[in-house]
Amino acid sequence: xxxxxxxxxxxxxxxxxxxxxxxxxxxxxxxxxxxxxxxxxxxxxxxxxxxxxxxxxxxxxxxxxxxxxxxxxxxxxxxxxxxxxxxxxxxxxxxxxxxxxxxxxxxxxxxxxxxxxxxxxxxxxxxxxxxxxxxxxxxxxxxxxxxxxxxxxxxxxxxxxxxxxxxxxxxxxxxxxxxxxxxxxxxxxxxxxxxxxxxxxxxxxxxxxxxxxxxxxxxxxxxxxxxxxxxxxxxxxxxxxxxxxxxxxxxxxxxxxxxxxxxxxxxxxxxxxxxxxxxxxxxxxxxxxxxxxxxxxxxx
Amino acid sequence: xxxxxxxxxxxxxxxxxxxxxxxxxxxxxxxxxxxxxxxxxxxxxxxxxxxxxxxxxxxxxxxxxxxxxxxxxxxxxxxxxxxxxxxxxxxxxxxxxxxxxxxxxxxxxxxxxxxxxxxxxxxxxxxxxxxxxxxxxxxxxxxxxxxxxxxxxxxxxxxxxxxxxxxxxxxxxxxxxxxxxxxxxxxxxxxxxxxxxxxxxxxxxxxxxxxxxxxxxxxxxxxxxxxxxxxxxxxxxxxxxxxxxxxxxxxxxxxxxxxxxxxxxxxxxxxxxxxxxxxxxxxxxxxxxxxxxxxxxxxx
Numbered sequence: 001x002x003x004x005x006x007x008x009x010x011x012x013x014x015x016x017x018x019x020x021x022x023x024x025x026x027x028x029x030x031x032x033x034x035x036x037x038x039x040x041x042x043x044x045x046x047x048x049x050x051x052x053x054x055x056x057x058x059x060x061x062x063x064x065x066x067x068x069x070x071x072x073x074x075x076x077x078x079x080x081x082x083x084x085x086x087x088x089x090x091x092x093x094x095x096x097x098x099x100x101x102x103x104x105x106x107x108x109x110x111x112x113x114x115x116x117x118x119x120x121x122x123x124x125x126x127x128x129x130x131x132x133x134x135x136x137x138x139x140x141x142x143x144x145x146x147x148x149x150x151x152x153x154x155x156x157x158x159x160x161x162x163x164x165x166x167x168x169x170x171x172x173x174x175x176x177x178x179x180x181x182x183x184x185x186x187x188x189x190x191x192x193x194x195x196x197x198x199x200x201x202x203x204x205x206x207x208x209x210x211x212x213x214x215x216x217x218x219x220x221x222x223x224x225x226x227x228x229x230x231x232x233x234x235x236x237x238x239x240x241x242x243x244x245x246x247x248x249x250x251x252x253x254x255x256x257x258x259x260x261x262x263x264x265x266x267x268x269x270x271x272x273x274x275x276x277x278x279x280x281x282x283x284x285x286x287x288x289x290x291x292x293x294x295x296x297x298x299x300x
Numbered sequence: 301x302x303x304x305x306x307x308x309x310x311x312x313x314x315x316x317x318x319x320x321x322x323x324x325x326x327x328x329x330x331x332x333x334x335x336x337x338x339x340x341x342x343x344x345x346x347x348x349x350x351x352x353x354x355x356x357x358x359x360x361x362x363x364x365x366x367x368x369x370x371x372x373x374x375x376x377x378x379x380x381x382x383x384x385x386x387x388x389x390x391x392x393x394x395x396x397x398x399x400x401x402x403x404x405x406x407x408x409x410x411x412x413x414x415x416x417x418x419x420x421x422x423x424x425x426x427x428x429x430x431x432x433x434x435x436x437x438x439x440x441x442x443x444x445x446x447x448x449x450x451x452x453x454x455x456x457x458x459x460x461x462x463x464x465x466x467x468x469x470x471x472x473x474x475x476x477x478x479x480x481x482x483x484x485x486x487x488x489x490x491x492x493x494x495x496x497x498x499x500x501x502x503x504x505x506x507x508x509x510x511x512x513x514x515x516x517x518x519x520x521x522x523x524x525x526x527x528x529x530x531x532x533x534x535x536x537x538x539x540x541x542x543x544x545x546x547x548x549x550x551x552x553x554x555x556x557x558x559x560x561x562x563x564x565x566x567x568x569x570x571x572x573x574x575x576x577x578x579x580x581x582x583x584x585x586x587x588x589x590x591x592x593x594x595x596x597x598x599x600x
Contacts, residue, residue: 166532
């Protein structure tokens, strides 16, 4: 990472919220479910699938878990009513993973059951490494009850992922594979950018050859190409995998993937709790963070 | 390599010995066998294996060869007495390779025979390209007498290594594969960092698929990952390979490798003749050389 990038990343915590808010508009559908529905409808119209995420993480009270469940149930209603090509992404910590594990499982089970009842699907998002074991365990329990309606995420940057792929493959899993965006310690995660790419490629090959359904979630052009080439080499049917990208990141690459005839799903976050999500997006992309800083100092 | 790195490397010969001595402490167990034993014991306690190297190269007198033999015999005694998980690494030039080839073979044979008698193992280190042919020849002769108790090293940076792998594979060899640390001419060695990485990966695949026991000797995170992934893909038993690292280099990576369940051996040099070994370590790692230079100019 260049010196300027590093400087920009270090400055992020000092950027005023109103500046983050302005830039975060491109990454977030808006504060309400109606905003998300409009965004998903537009994505479906251009041939992309979607997954909606109700913004929020790390709840402190049971009441917040009930609110999250209710909001996801509203989203499921809207998906059915509007006939959207869209599933759900949920963060275990927003369902109380660290507050009360039993409550978390019960609440996730309720949303997954509701999704399954209408032919839908729920992806358990993966958060930082302190949640990996618990999230994989939740996935196994939910899959045992609702096979085909739930999936999980593996992060290529974590050392453990090669072993996790091996352990999960027995059950024909549904995996989103991404590099991982959380800052992780040296002891847990590969730090070199190229090593993370290698790790992504290796895990992808192992998953696809092992019969997993894979969401190939990356904005890295090199990995997008490698993924396309691998699916082609293995002669995979389109229904065996999909590409995934985040709303607002690299729309040109989105069109390239769709243009090549692959399926693509866009991650659409919505809700009031936009701050932490937006900071991660900015940290991921120092170029954008640079724009933010310049915009701020110019006071334009 | 950056300009600063290059400048630092060019300055190395002008760094006073006392400064090199201070920094070399982290790469060397100490002047005596007792220092080496203490270091190996600590490594064994953290789950790593070891190999001890009596510092010294390029002897000028027969007397020095006898001294090297005697010191390695003392080391073998200590390994047996202290029940250490440790083998030996020897440099052919320290056994008189350029002085008297017959003396060199006879002396190496004596150490390898002694090691074999106690179920031990001796690795012939590889030095610069002028010694490659002679060292491989010594390896073949020693292996014919003590199969299973002796191994050799191949350096990915040398052009000849691809052919050497092919020639050696017939005998189910025991090979340490490293990039190579000696400065070699353009006519003999790949100069581009990425090419050396590719060459390492290619040789590693050829060795492992060909049934060689391999010591994967690198501190390059990318190659460590590639090695782990390849062993995973080939479904190799742990007893078929080991990772190898030098004392004092990247202890965090050491813990990562052990944590992932692979076997790891640490190279533990000891003895009085620390200067040339330390210079090579410094040249390999300009960051550390930078610390040295700064320390020197600050006179602290």
